[in-house]
Amino acid sequence: MSTNTITAFEPRKTPVQARSAATVEAISEATIQILLAHGSDRFTTTRVADRAGVSVGTLYQYYPNKQSLLASVLENHLNTVTAAVERACEQACHKPLSDMIREMVEGFVDIKIERADISVALYRVSADVGGPALVKKMSERLYRAIERMIATASDVDSSPDKFAIETMLAAMSGAMRSVLEGGGSPAVMRKLREHLVLLCQSYMAAAMAKDS
Amino acid sequence: MSTNTITAFEPRKTPVQARSAATVEAISEATIQILLAHGSDRFTTTRVADRAGVSVGTLYQYYPNKQSLLASVLENHLNTVTAAVERACEQACHKPLSDMIREMVEGFVDIKIERADISVALYRVSADVGGPALVKKMSERLYRAIERMIATASDVDSSPDKFAIETMLAAMSGAMRSVLEGGGSPAVMRKLREHLVLLCQSYMAAAMAKDS
Amino acid sequence: MSTNTITAFEPRKTPVQARSAATVEAISEATIQILLAHGSDRFTTTRVADRAGVSVGTLYQYYPNKQSLLASVLENHLNTVTAAVERACEQACHKPLSDMIREMVEGFVDIKIERADISVALYRVSADVGGPALVKKMSERLYRAIERMIATASDVDSSPDKFAIETMLAAMSGAMRSVLEGGGSPAVMRKLREHLVLLCQSYMAAAMAKDS
Amino acid sequence: MSTNTITAFEPRKTPVQARSAATVEAISEATIQILLAHGSDRFTTTRVADRAGVSVGTLYQYYPNKQSLLASVLENHLNTVTAAVERACEQACHKPLSDMIREMVEGFVDIKIERADISVALYRVSADVGGPALVKKMSERLYRAIERMIATASDVDSSPDKFAIETMLAAMSGAMRSVLEGGGSPAVMRKLREHLVLLCQSYMAAAMAKDS
DNA sequence: CATGAATGAGGTTTCATTCAT
DNA sequence: TATGAATGAAACCTCATTCAT
Numbered sequence: 062m063s064t065n066t067i068t069a070f071e072p073r074k075t076p077v078q079a080r081s082a083a084t085v086e087a088i089s090e091a092t093i094q095i096l097l098a099h100g101s102d103r104f105t106t107t108r109v110a111d112r113a114g115v116s117v118g119t120l121y122q123y124y125p126n127k128q129s130l131l132a133s134v135l136e137n138h139l140n141t142v143t144a145a146v147e148r149a150c151e152q153a154c155h156k157p158l159s160d161m162i163r164e165m166v167e168g169f170v171d172i173k174i175e176r177a178d179i180s181v182a183l184y185r186v187s188a189d190v191g192g193p194a195l196v197k198k199m200s201e202r203l204y205r206a207i208e209r210m211i212a213t214a215s216d217v218d219s220s221p222d223k224f225a226i227e228t229m230l231a232a233m234s235g236a237m238r239s240v241l242e243g244g245g246s247p248a249v250m251r252k253l254r255e256h257l258v259l260l261c262q263s264y265m266a267a268a269m270a271k272d273s
Numbered sequence: 274m275s276t277n278t279i280t281a282f283e284p285r286k287t288p289v290q291a292r293s294a295a296t297v298e299a300i301s302e303a304t305i306q307i308l309l310a311h312g313s314d315r316f317t318t319t320r321v322a323d324r325a326g327v328s329v330g331t332l333y334q335y336y337p338n339k340q341s342l343l344a345s346v347l348e349n350h351l352n353t354v355t356a357a358v359e360r361a362c363e364q365a366c367h368k369p370l371s372d373m374i375r376e377m378v379e380g381f382v383d384i385k386i387e388r389a390d391i392s393v394a395l396y397r398v399s400a401d402v403g404g405p406a407l408v409k410k411m412s413e414r415l416y417r418a419i420e421r422m423i424a425t426a427s428d429v430d431s432s433p434d435k436f437a438i439e440t441m442l443a444a445m446s447g448a449m450r451s452v453l454e455g456g457g458s459p460a461v462m463r464k465l466r467e468h469l470v471l472l473c474q475s476y477m478a479a480a481m482a483k484d485s
Numbered sequence: 486m487s488t489n490t491i492t493a494f495e496p497r498k499t500p501v502q503a504r505s506a507a508t509v510e511a512i513s514e515a516t517i518q519i520l521l522a523h524g525s526d527r528f529t530t531t532r533v534a535d536r537a538g539v540s541v542g543t544l545y546q547y548y549p550n551k552q553s554l555l556a557s558v559l560e561n562h563l564n565t566v567t568a569a570v571e572r573a574c575e576q577a578c579h580k581p582l583s584d585m586i587r588e589m590v591e592g593f594v595d596i597k598i599e600r601a602d603i604s605v606a607l608y609r610v611s612a613d614v615g616g617p618a619l620v621k622k623m624s625e626r627l628y629r630a631i632e633r634m635i636a637t638a639s640d641v642d643s644s645p646d647k648f649a650i651e652t653m654l655a656a657m658s659g660a661m662r663s664v665l666e667g668g669g670s671p672a673v674m675r676k677l678r679e680h681l682v683l684l685c686q687s688y689m690a691a692a693m694a695k696d697s
Numbered sequence: 698m699s700t701n702t703i704t705a706f707e708p709r710k711t712p713v714q715a716r717s718a719a720t721v722e723a724i725s726e727a728t729i730q731i732l733l734a735h736g737s738d739r740f741t742t743t744r745v746a747d748r749a750g751v752s753v754g755t756l757y758q759y760y761p762n763k764q765s766l767l768a769s770v771l772e773n774h775l776n777t778v779t780a781a782v783e784r785a786c787e788q789a790c791h792k793p794l795s796d797m798i799r800e801m802v803e804g805f806v807d808i809k810i811e812r813a814d815i816s817v818a819l820y821r822v823s824a825d826v827g828g829p830a831l832v833k834k835m836s837e838r839l840y841r842a843i844e845r846m847i848a849t850a851s852d853v854d855s856s857p858d859k860f861a862i863e864t865m866l867a868a869m870s871g872a873m874r875s876v877l878e879g880g881g882s883p884a885v886m887r888k889l890r891e892h893l894v895l896l897c898q899s900y901m902a903a904a905m906a907k908d909s
Numbered sequence: 910c911a912t913g914a915a916t917g918a919g920g921t922t923t924c925a926t927t928c929a930t
Numbered sequence: 931t932a933t934g935a936a937t938g939a940a941a942c943c944t945c946a947t948t949c950a951t
C-alpha cells in the first residue's frame with residue numbers, strides 16, 4: 062500500500078434513498094467503534110459490517126474497499142476538525158492578532174481533545190489511506206481561513222506568508238499528535254493548550270516582522 | 274497490534290560467533306532495504322530474510338518477531354537523529370541563545386533530510402512498534418542536551434521550563450514529519466529549515482520571558 | 486498445548502444456509518478420513534480442507550482452530566459410544582444384575598470394535614483436545630444410565646456406589662484401549678469381550694457386598 | 698508419526714566414558730524437567746539441551762532424534778513402575794492370593810502416585826513414541842512376575858490364564874490413567890487404591906473359578 | 910439490492926536436524 | 931567431541947473480496 066498512488070477511495074455510490082443513507086451512516090459509525098475497540102489491526106471489514114448490522118456484501122456496495130472506508134472516516138474527522146478551526150477563525154475576526162491566534166489554536170486543541178481517542182486511532186491508519194494528501198487539502202483550507210481572518214486584524218495590516226502559516230499548522234498538529242499518542246493526561250493537555258498558543262503567537266509575530 | 278502493550282521487542286540473542294554478527298548486520302540492513310523498496314505493507318519477514326541472504330529461521334533466531342525487527346531499525350534511526358542533535362548542542366555551547374537554537378534545529382533538519390526516505394518509511398510503522406514510547410525516551414535525552422546547552426548561553430542565564438522544550442521538540446519534529454510525508458522538494462526543505470529556526474527561536478524567547 | 490486450559494473448542498457458527506450444512510458435514514467427514522489415512526501427525530487443516538473439497542478459509546469459518554475440529558470429532562465418537570451403551574442399559578432393565586452387566590459391557594466392546602480404527606486414531610489426539618474432560622462428562626452420563634438400570638434389577642435392590650461404577654467404567658475402557666492400541670486380532674477381541682464381562686460382574690458383585 | 702513402524706529409537710551410543718554417562722544423565726533428566734515444565738507441546742530438543750547445559754549438537758550425538766529421547770524416558774519410567782511391581786510381587790510370595798493381589802496393586806498405585814506428574818506427561822507422548830509396544834513388553838514382564846508369585850500362593854494351587862492376568866493389568870493401569878489424567882485429588886487416589894485392589898481380587902478369583 | 914458462504918494467497922512463526930568450525 | 935548458527939519445509943490461521951442465491 063505504502064507507495065502506490067491512491068485511487069478509488071471515494072465512496073461508491075451516493076445514497077439517494079433514505080435507507081441507503083441510514084446504512085452508510087451505520088457503517089461509518091461502526092467503523093469508528095471497531096477502530097476504537099480493536100485497534101487498527103483486528104480491524105476487519107467483516108467486523109465492521111457485523112457491528113453495523115449489515116452484511117459484508119452490503120458494505121462493499123457502498124465502499125469499494127477497506128481503504129475507502131477508513132479514508133472516509135478519516136476525511137470526516139479532518140473535516141470536523143477543520144470546520145471547528147474555521148469557525149474559530151470567523152469568530153475571531155476584527156480582534157487583535159494575538160487574540161486571533163489564541164482562539165484559533167484553542168479551537169484546534171479543544172476539538173482534538175474532545176476526539177482524542179478517535180484521533181489516536183486514525184493516526185495509525187492515516188498513512189495507509191491517503192492521510193497526508195487529505196491533510197494537505199485541509200491545511201490549504203485552514204490557510205485560507207487564517208488569511209481571511211488576519212486580513213481583518215485590528216492591529217496589523219500585513220500578513221504572514223503562506224509557508225509560515227502552513228509551518229505553524231504543521232507544528233501545532235505535530236505537537237498535538239505527540240501528546241495524544243503519548244497518552245497525555247488532561248493536565249498535560251491544558252498545559253499544551255497554553256503553550257501552543259504562545260508558540261503560534263510568537264512565531265507569527267516573528268514571521269511577520271521578518272517579512273517586512 | 275494497536276492496543277496491546279509492548280512486549281518482547283528486544284533482540285533475542287547476542288551473537289557470540291563472528292559469523293552471526295555479520296548475519297545480524299545483514300538482516301538489519303535488509304530490513305531497511307525492504308522497507309524502502311516495498312513500503313510498510315509488502316514488508317514481510319520472508320522478504321527480509323531473502324534480501325539478507327539468510328533463511329527465515331535465522332532471522333527468527335535474532336528477532337523474536339516481526340515487530341522487534343522493525344523496532345530495532347526504528348530505534349537505530351531515532352538514535353542516529355538524537356545523537357546528531359546532541360552533537361549540535363554540544364558544539365553550540367557558550368554561544369548566544371539564538372545561535373544555539375539555530376544550530377540545534379539545523380542539526381535536526383539536516384539529519385532528517387539526509388535520511389528522508391527511511392524517515393518516511395518509519396513514520397508508517399512507528400505506531401505499530403512502540404514508536405511513541407521510543408520517541409518519548411529520545412525526547413528526554415534531547416531535553417537534557419538542550420538544557421545543558423542553554424546553561425552555557427552567553428546572553429541569558431535562566432532557562433525555559435521542561436515542558437516548553439518538549440513542546441518545541443514535538444512541534445519541530447511534527448512539522449518536519451508533515452513536510453517529509455508530503456514529499457516536500459529540496460527547495461521546500463531549505464525553506465522549512467529557516468522557518469523552523471525562527472519558530473523555535475521565537476517560541477523559546479517567549480517562553481523564557483513568560484517564566485520570569 | 487498440554488497444560489493450558491481448554492478454551493474455544495466450540496464450533497464457530499451455526500450454518501443457516503443449506504450449502505453450509507453440507508460443508509460442515511464434508512469437513513467433519515474429511516477430518517476422520519485424514520485422521521485414519523495419515524495418523525495424528527500429518528494431520529493438517531489444509532489436508533482436511535482439500536479432502537473435504539473446500540478451502541482452508543471455509544474450514545476456519547466453522548471451526549476456530551485445529552483443536553476444535555478434532556474435539557468435535559472426538560465428541561461425536563464419544564457420543565456414539567456412550568449412546569450405544571445407554572441403549573444397552575435400557576434394554577437390560579428388569580433383568581438380573583449379571584445379565585445387565587454383561588449386556589452393558591458387550592454393548593461397549595461391540596461398538597468399540599466396530600469403530601476400532603477411529604478409536605485408535607482418537608486415542609492419540611485425545612489429550613491435546615480436551616479428551617479427559619469429555620471422557621469425564623460421558624462417564625457421568627454412563628453412570629446415570631447404569632444406576633437407573635441397576636435400580637430395576639430383578640435380583641438385587643441395593644446399588645454399588647458411584648465411585649465403584651466409575652472405576653469399573655475406567656477399567657473397562659482402559660483395558661479396551663490397551664488391546665486396541667496393541668492392534669489386537671478379532672480373536673483377541675472376542676476373548677476380551679468375555680473377560681471384561683467377567684471382570685465387571687465380579688467387581689460389581691464385590692463392591693455391592695462390601696457396601697452393605 | 699502415528700502409523701509408521703518404529704525404527705531407531707535406541708540411544709545412539711553406549712556411554713563408555715564417565716563424561717558421556719554424566720551427559721546422558723543430564724539430558725535424560727532435562728527431558729523430564731522440560732516435559733513437566735512445558736508440556737508435550739513446547740517440548741523441543743533445543744530446550745532440552747539448554748536445560749541440560751549442553752548444545753543441541755551434543756544431544757544428537759547421544760540420541761538420533763527427538764523420539765528416541767522421549768522413548769528412552771518413557772522406557773525408564775515404565776521400567777521403574779514395572780520393577781516396583783515386581784518387587785511387590787516377590788515380597789508377597791507365599792501369602793494367600795488375596796494378599797498377593799493387594800500388595801501388587803498397591804505397589805502399582807503407589808509408584809504411579811509418586812510419579813503422578815511425569816506419568817501424565819508421558820501419557821501424552823506415549824503413542825508417538827512407541828508406547829504401546831513398550832507397554833506390551835512390560836506387561837509381559839509383569840505377567841511372569843505375577844505368575845511366579847501366584848505359584849507360591851498359600852491358599853490356591855491353580856493359576857489364572859495369561860490373558861486374564863493381562864486383562865487385569867490393562868484394566869488396572871487404564872483406570873489409573875483415567876484418574877491421573879482427570880487430575881484426581883489425593884483423596885480420590887486413596888479411594889482408587891482400595892477399589893482397584895477389590896477389582897483385581899474379585900476378577901482373579903472369578904477367572905480362576907471359571908478356568909477350573 | 911442484500912446476503913453471507915466461499916475463496917486462497919499469503920503472512921508469521923516453529924523446530925528437528927545438520928555441519929562447518 | 932562439542933558447539934550452536936543456519937536451514938527451510940511446513941504448519942496454522944487471517945481477511946479482503948467476490949458472487950450465487
